[in-house]
Amino acid sequence: MSKKRKAGKRGRKAFSLPLLTVDSVLFTYHEKSLKVLLVQRSSEPETGKWGLPGGIVDIETDKDIESTALRKLVEKTSVEPPFFDQLESIGNQTRDPRGWSVTVVYTALIAHQNCEQHVSTVSDVQWFEIEEALKMKLAFDHRNIVLSARERMRQRALYSILPGYALAEKFTLSELQHLHELLIGKSIQKRSFRRRIEQAELLVDTGEKRQEGGRPAALYRLKNVSMTHRFVRNLEAS
Amino acid sequence: MSKKRKAGKRGRKAFSLPLLTVDSVLFTYHEKSLKVLLVQRSSEPETGKWGLPGGIVDIETDKDIESTALRKLVEKTSVEPPFFDQLESIGNQTRDPRGWSVTVVYTALIAHQNCEQHVSTVSDVQWFEIEEALKMKLAFDHRNIVLSARERMRQRALYSILPGYALAEKFTLSELQHLHELLIGKSIQKRSFRRRIEQAELLVDTGEKRQEGGRPAALYRLKNVSMTHRFVRNLEAS
DNA sequence: CCAATAGTGTCTATCAGACATTATCTA
DNA sequence: TAGATAATGTCTGATAGACACTATTGG
Numbered sequence: 001m002s003k004k005r006k007a008g009k010r011g012r013k014a015f016s017l018p019l020l021t022v023d024s025v026l027f028t029y030h031e032k033s034l035k036v037l038l039v040q041r042s043s044e045p046e047t048g049k050w051g052l053p054g055g056i057v058d059i060e061t062d063k064d065i066e067s068t069a070l071r072k073l074v075e076k077t078s079v080e081p082p083f084f085d086q087l088e089s090i091g092n093q094t095r096d097p098r099g100w101s102v103t104v105v106y107t108a109l110i111a112h113q114n115c116e117q118h119v120s121t122v123s124d125v126q127w128f129e130i131e132e133a134l135k136m137k138l139a140f141d142h143r144n145i146v147l148s149a150r151e152r153m154r155q156r157a158l159y160s161i162l163p164g165y166a167l168a169e170k171f172t173l174s175e176l177q178h179l180h181e182l183l184i185g186k187s188i189q190k191r192s193f194r195r196r197i198e199q200a201e202l203l204v205d206t207g208e209k210r211q212e213g214g215r216p217a218a219l220y221r222l223k224n225v226s227m228t229h230r231f232v233r234n235l236e237a238s
Numbered sequence: 239m240s241k242k243r244k245a246g247k248r249g250r251k252a253f254s255l256p257l258l259t260v261d262s263v264l265f266t267y268h269e270k271s272l273k274v275l276l277v278q279r280s281s282e283p284e285t286g287k288w289g290l291p292g293g294i295v296d297i298e299t300d301k302d303i304e305s306t307a308l309r310k311l312v313e314k315t316s317v318e319p320p321f322f323d324q325l326e327s328i329g330n331q332t333r334d335p336r337g338w339s340v341t342v343v344y345t346a347l348i349a350h351q352n353c354e355q356h357v358s359t360v361s362d363v364q365w366f367e368i369e370e371a372l373k374m375k376l377a378f379d380h381r382n383i384v385l386s387a388r389e390r391m392r393q394r395a396l397y398s399i400l401p402g403y404a405l406a407e408k409f410t411l412s413e414l415q416h417l418h419e420l421l422i423g424k425s426i427q428k429r430s431f432r433r434r435i436e437q438a439e440l441l442v443d444t445g446e447k448r449q450e451g452g453r454p455a456a457l458y459r460l461k462n463v464s465m466t467h468r469f470v471r472n473l474e475a476s
Numbered sequence: 477c478c479a480a481t482a483g484t485g486t487c488t489a490t491c492a493g494a495c496a497t498t499a500t501c502t503a
Numbered sequence: 504t505a506g507a508t509a510a511t512g513t514c515t516g517a518t519a520g521a522c523a524c525t526a527t528t529g530g
Contacts, residue, residue, distance in 0.1 A: 016297055016298070017255040017256075017257065017258060017297070018255075018258055018295060018297050019255065020255060020256055020258060020329075020340060057256060057329070057338075057340075059254055059255070059256050059331070059337075059338040060254070063330060063331055064329055064330035064331070065327065065328075065329035065330070065340060086326055086327065088324055089303065089324065089327040089342045090303075091258075091295070091302055091303035091342065092301060092302035092303070093297070093301055093302070099297075100295075100297040102258060102295075102303060102340075102342070104327045104329065104340070172482085173482085173483090174481075174482070188520095189519075189520055189521065189522085190482090190483080191483095191484080191485090191486095191519085191520080191521080191522085192518085192519050192520060192521090193519095194483080194484090195518075195519080196518080196519080199518085211481090211527095211528065211529090212480095212481075213479085213480050213481060213528085213529080214479080214480040214481025214482065214527075214528060214529085215480080215481050215482045215483075215526060215527040215528050216481090216482080216527070216528065217481075217482055217483090218482085218483090230472075231518095232471065232472050232474060232475075232492095232517090232518090233470065233471040233472070233491090233492095233517085233518060233519070234468075234470050234471070234472075234519095235519075236470060236519075236520080237470075410509085411509085411510090412508080412509070426493095427492070427493050427494065427495090428509090428510085429492085429493080429494080429495085429510095429511080429512090429513095430491080430492045430493060430494090431492095432510080432511090433491075433492080434491075434492080437491085449500095449501065449502090449508090450507095450508075451501085451502075451506090451507050451508060452500075452501060452502080452506080452507040452508025452509065453499060453500040453501050453507080453508050453509045453510075454500070454501060454508090454509080455508075455509055455510090456509085456510090469491095470490095470491090470519090471490085471491060471492070471518090471519095472492095473492075474492075474493080
């Protein structure tokens with residue numbers, strides 16, 4: 001049971017510790033497609049490959065792992081995402097060529113326009129359409145991480161309107177529905193989608209309209225409850 | 239961006255690394271109550287306090303963090319739980335007096351009888367009724383972790399029969415329902431509970447009966463699909 | 477007028493809640 | 504017989520699916 005750890009005040013030396021990193025899967029919706037933010041690695045290992053924004057926890061300056069992940073994300077986009085939460089942690093001997101390493105992964109959502117100004121000015125940070133990203137040879141096990149994050153978002157699209165945080169502050173119901181359809185992977189009945197949102201009172205009608213080829217669409221804003229609301233009954237998965 | 243990390247082959251020295259531990263919240267159902275396994279700490283820090291079974295990742299022998307958590311759990315109970323999955327990770331400067339530390343937390347379920355033989359022989363490992371455990375002064379931030387794990391199980395009780403893994407191999411529907419009621423915190427309509435389980439074909443009727451004061455109850459066994467099945471419609475939360 | 481997009485009316489099917497009723501055991 | 508626990512019958516209400524319909528814009 002207590003075989004090794006004798007260590008006093010700072011027993012770090014008794015054990016060889018794994019490398020600890022954080023990674024974030026930041027999604028957005030833009031031009032009718034779901035995109036994920038990737039960063040081209042400039043340092044060892046896996047130099048040159050595209051991977052998730054993240055990095056090593058700095059215990060001198062970071063107060064917790066969430067701060068680390070946010071800090072790394074802000075370095076790449078210059079803004080804090082309105083939605084950000086922990087997905088999973090992956091730790092093993094083989095995922096990093098440097099040896100045993102653990103990464104704590106976060107999922108985040110942001111409006112495309114809210115970080116495009118910064119992203120578009122640098123060449124090593126870029127949005128990729130999700131299917132395209134999954135076809136790439138990503139660094140480390142980042143492809144699997146993106147898959148997990150998408151699956152989590154897919155589930156959420158079935159029982160919440162959390163994906164709305166990937167849209168601009170004001171958005172149309174058609175935009176929100178299409179994003180859900182992308183995540184779920186099938187079309188949704190317009191009536192069902194709108195009915196449940198209206199009944200749960202999750203959105204605020206801004207009164208404004210936006211036109212795009214047909215009848216102008218009402219613009220809505222997320223209420224704060226949208227972050228936590230779960231419908232009792234899900235949309236059908238398949 | 240890439241300010242520090244210069245490190246070569248084994249760049250561990252460039253950064254001061256946080257302590258990495260795992261902890262498990264193991265639940266069971268026994269004598270009509272929900273119990274959690276706690277361990278009395280025999281080593282520094284927090285010696286003497288009760289806390290979650292867990293420990294430091296040993297990168298020499300563990301192939302991944304899940305193995306570490308399972309290994310630690312088996313050390314305390316001598317058996318592997320039939321359900322085991324990751325809950326969350328917590329990492330900050332203040333949770334451990336030794337300094338910056340990260341713990342990867344798992345939730346597990348096991349039948350009480352399947353580990354009672356070992357648990358009852360040692361004095362530093364013990365089942366506590368959950369409410370009682372939450373009133374205790376647990377080590378580190380373990381009380382908060384138990385709260386998170388319970389909340390996760392509560393959600394699962396609403397949309398699955400996963401809690402069934404905390405029961406013996408053969409169990410009655412009344413037992414399963416009562417466990418769900420403990421998790422959800424309110425009573426469930428018997429008809430609703432049974433109907434949905436029957437329709438989804440999640441259980442196997444063993445043909446055996448068990449009697450306890452009234453009409454004998456049929457004994458069921460979990461099908462493997464019970465691990466992953468999610469009802470489209472949840473039970474009502476409140 | 478037509479094309480395109482937004483939004484509504486309304487019927488049906490499913491399934492959880494509620495609660496009464498029947499079934500099977502012991503004492 | 505009564506008491507206890509298990510199991511079922513059946514009605515109601517809520518809500519998602521399906522799909523036709525109306526509404527509002529531009530050309």
